[in-house]
Amino acid sequence: MGQPPRIADFRSDTVTKPTQEMRRAMYEAKVGDDVYGEDPSVNRLEELGAQLLGKEAGLFVTSGTQGNLISILTHTVPGQEIILESESHVFYYEVGSAALIGGVQTRTIPGEKGVLDPDKVEAAIRTDDIHFPATGLILLENTHNRAGGAVLSIADMTALSAISKRYCIPLHLDGARIFNAAAALGIEAKQLASQVDSVMFCLSKGLCAPVGSLIVGKKDWIERARKWRKRLGGGMRQAGILAAAGIIALEQMIERLPEDHDLAQYLATGLAEIPGLDVVFPETNIILIHLKDKNWTAPKLLERLAKEGVLATEFSPTTIRFVTHKDVNQEAADYALSVIKSILS
Numbered sequence: 001m002g003q004p005p006r007i008a009d010f011r012s013d014t015v016t017k018p019t020q021e022m023r024r025a026m027y028e029a030k031v032g033d034d035v036y037g038e039d040p041s042v043n044r045l046e047e048l049g050a051q052l053l054g055k056e057a058g059l060f061v062t063s064g065t066q067g068n069l070i071s072i073l074t075h076t077v078p079g080q081e082i083i084l085e086s087e088s089h090v091f092y093y094e095v096g097s098a099a100l101i102g103g104v105q106t107r108t109i110p111g112e113k114g115v116l117d118p119d120k121v122e123a124a125i126r127t128d129d130i131h132f133p134a135t136g137l138i139l140l141e142n143t144h145n146r147a148g149g150a151v152l153s154i155a156d157m158t159a160l161s162a163i164s165k166r167y168c169i170p171l172h173l174d175g176a177r178i179f180n181a182a183a184a185l186g187i188e189a190k191q192l193a194s195q196v197d198s199v200m201f202c203l204s205k206g207l208c209a210p211v212g213s214l215i216v217g218k219k220d221w222i223e224r225a226r227k228w229r230k231r232l233g234g235g236m237r238q239a240g241i242l243a244a245a246g247i248i249a250l251e252q253m254i255e256r257l258p259e260d261h262d263l264a265q266y267l268a269t270g271l272a273e274i275p276g277l278d279v280v281f282p283e284t285n286i287i288l289i290h291l292k293d294k295n296w297t298a299p300k301l302l303e304r305l306a307k308e309g310v311l312a313t314e315f316s317p318t319t320i321r322f323v324t325h326k327d328v329n330q331e332a333a334d335y336a337l338s339v340i341k342s343i344l345s
């Protein structure tokens with residue numbers, strides 16, 4: 001089989017390649033043994049991340065999945081229950097690690113565009129009954145991936161934060177794309193973070209770093225999280241090579257995220273003109289399309305698209321996800337639109 005004419009890769013913002021500045025910074029990075037706390041680049045990244053999110057301290061972790069798991073492990077004890085949205089990444093895509101490694105049971109509540117109803121959360125909090133597990137954590141996701149990059153507003157988060165405070169149950173935010181949420185709301189990410197006890201956010205999605213995420217929270221909480229990271233084998237040594245790219249991600253790449261949102265609007269507008277597609281208009285950089293034509297399934301259409309070099313992801317048997325990011329542009333969107341149009345017509 002020959003090569004497709006070109007590649008327009010809308011599978012995820014995780015596919016972004018590091019920038020030249022990142023590669024240079026990685027090459028020149030000052031490093032040390034981070035398990036001894038001696039890597040100046042990691043220390044700088046952790047300080048910068050904590051400062052941006054308005055928290056006391058930060059911890060560089062290998063991935064978003066590891067960051068969420070460490071956060072769950074640090075907030076809870078085995079035998080507890082955590083409340084989270086039914087389609088949340090932690091529940092849907094993190095390989096059951098909260099249950100397997102954290103020993104916690106998940107209590108899922110369906111949200112509306114990723115937003116949990118505070119009354120339903122309150123009703124799900126366990127009372128002190130001999131039969132019940134204790135509720136150990138409430139977990140939010142902003143932006144919400146499976147809800148199509150949907151944004152939780154400050155008001156949504158404040159209402160849930162009030163419940164967490166009233167019941168003294170910690171609140172964790174899977175903020176893998178928190179800077180996309182902040183950009184869409186026109187606020188600073190620290191305003192969203194102020195509503196929760198801890199945040200995980202990714203450097204390796206729209207911010208284009210090759211590897212890594214950060215978790216941020218109170219100083220003593222981060223020290224306990226550091227121990228969990230070590231237990232999980234995540235104590236890296238001269239990790240400053242990676243942190244150097246993360247610093248550039250935070251210093252230079254946040255401000256360009258609106259470009260990804262604009263491109264998502266452009267692509268969604270084009271997709272909406274194609275018969276047979278039901279388009280969920282994006283709030284950020286994620287577009288979902290539902291296939292209305294019974295002759296098409298997501299795997300079948302994706303296979304056809306891939307042959308022409310247009311890549312996207314299956315979200316359900318009849319739903320496909322497109323994600324915009326630095327390494328696709330209007331030309332790639334136009335190409336994808338022309339390919340989809342010609343296949344479906």
Ligand code: TLP
Binds near residue numbers: 066089
């Ligand atoms: N999401 C990936 C896939 O796992 C689905 C993607 O392509 O969108 N929280 C959220 C909200 C995420 O979207 C992701 C990654 C993670 C956590 C996990 O991050 P990584 O991939 O670094 O473990």
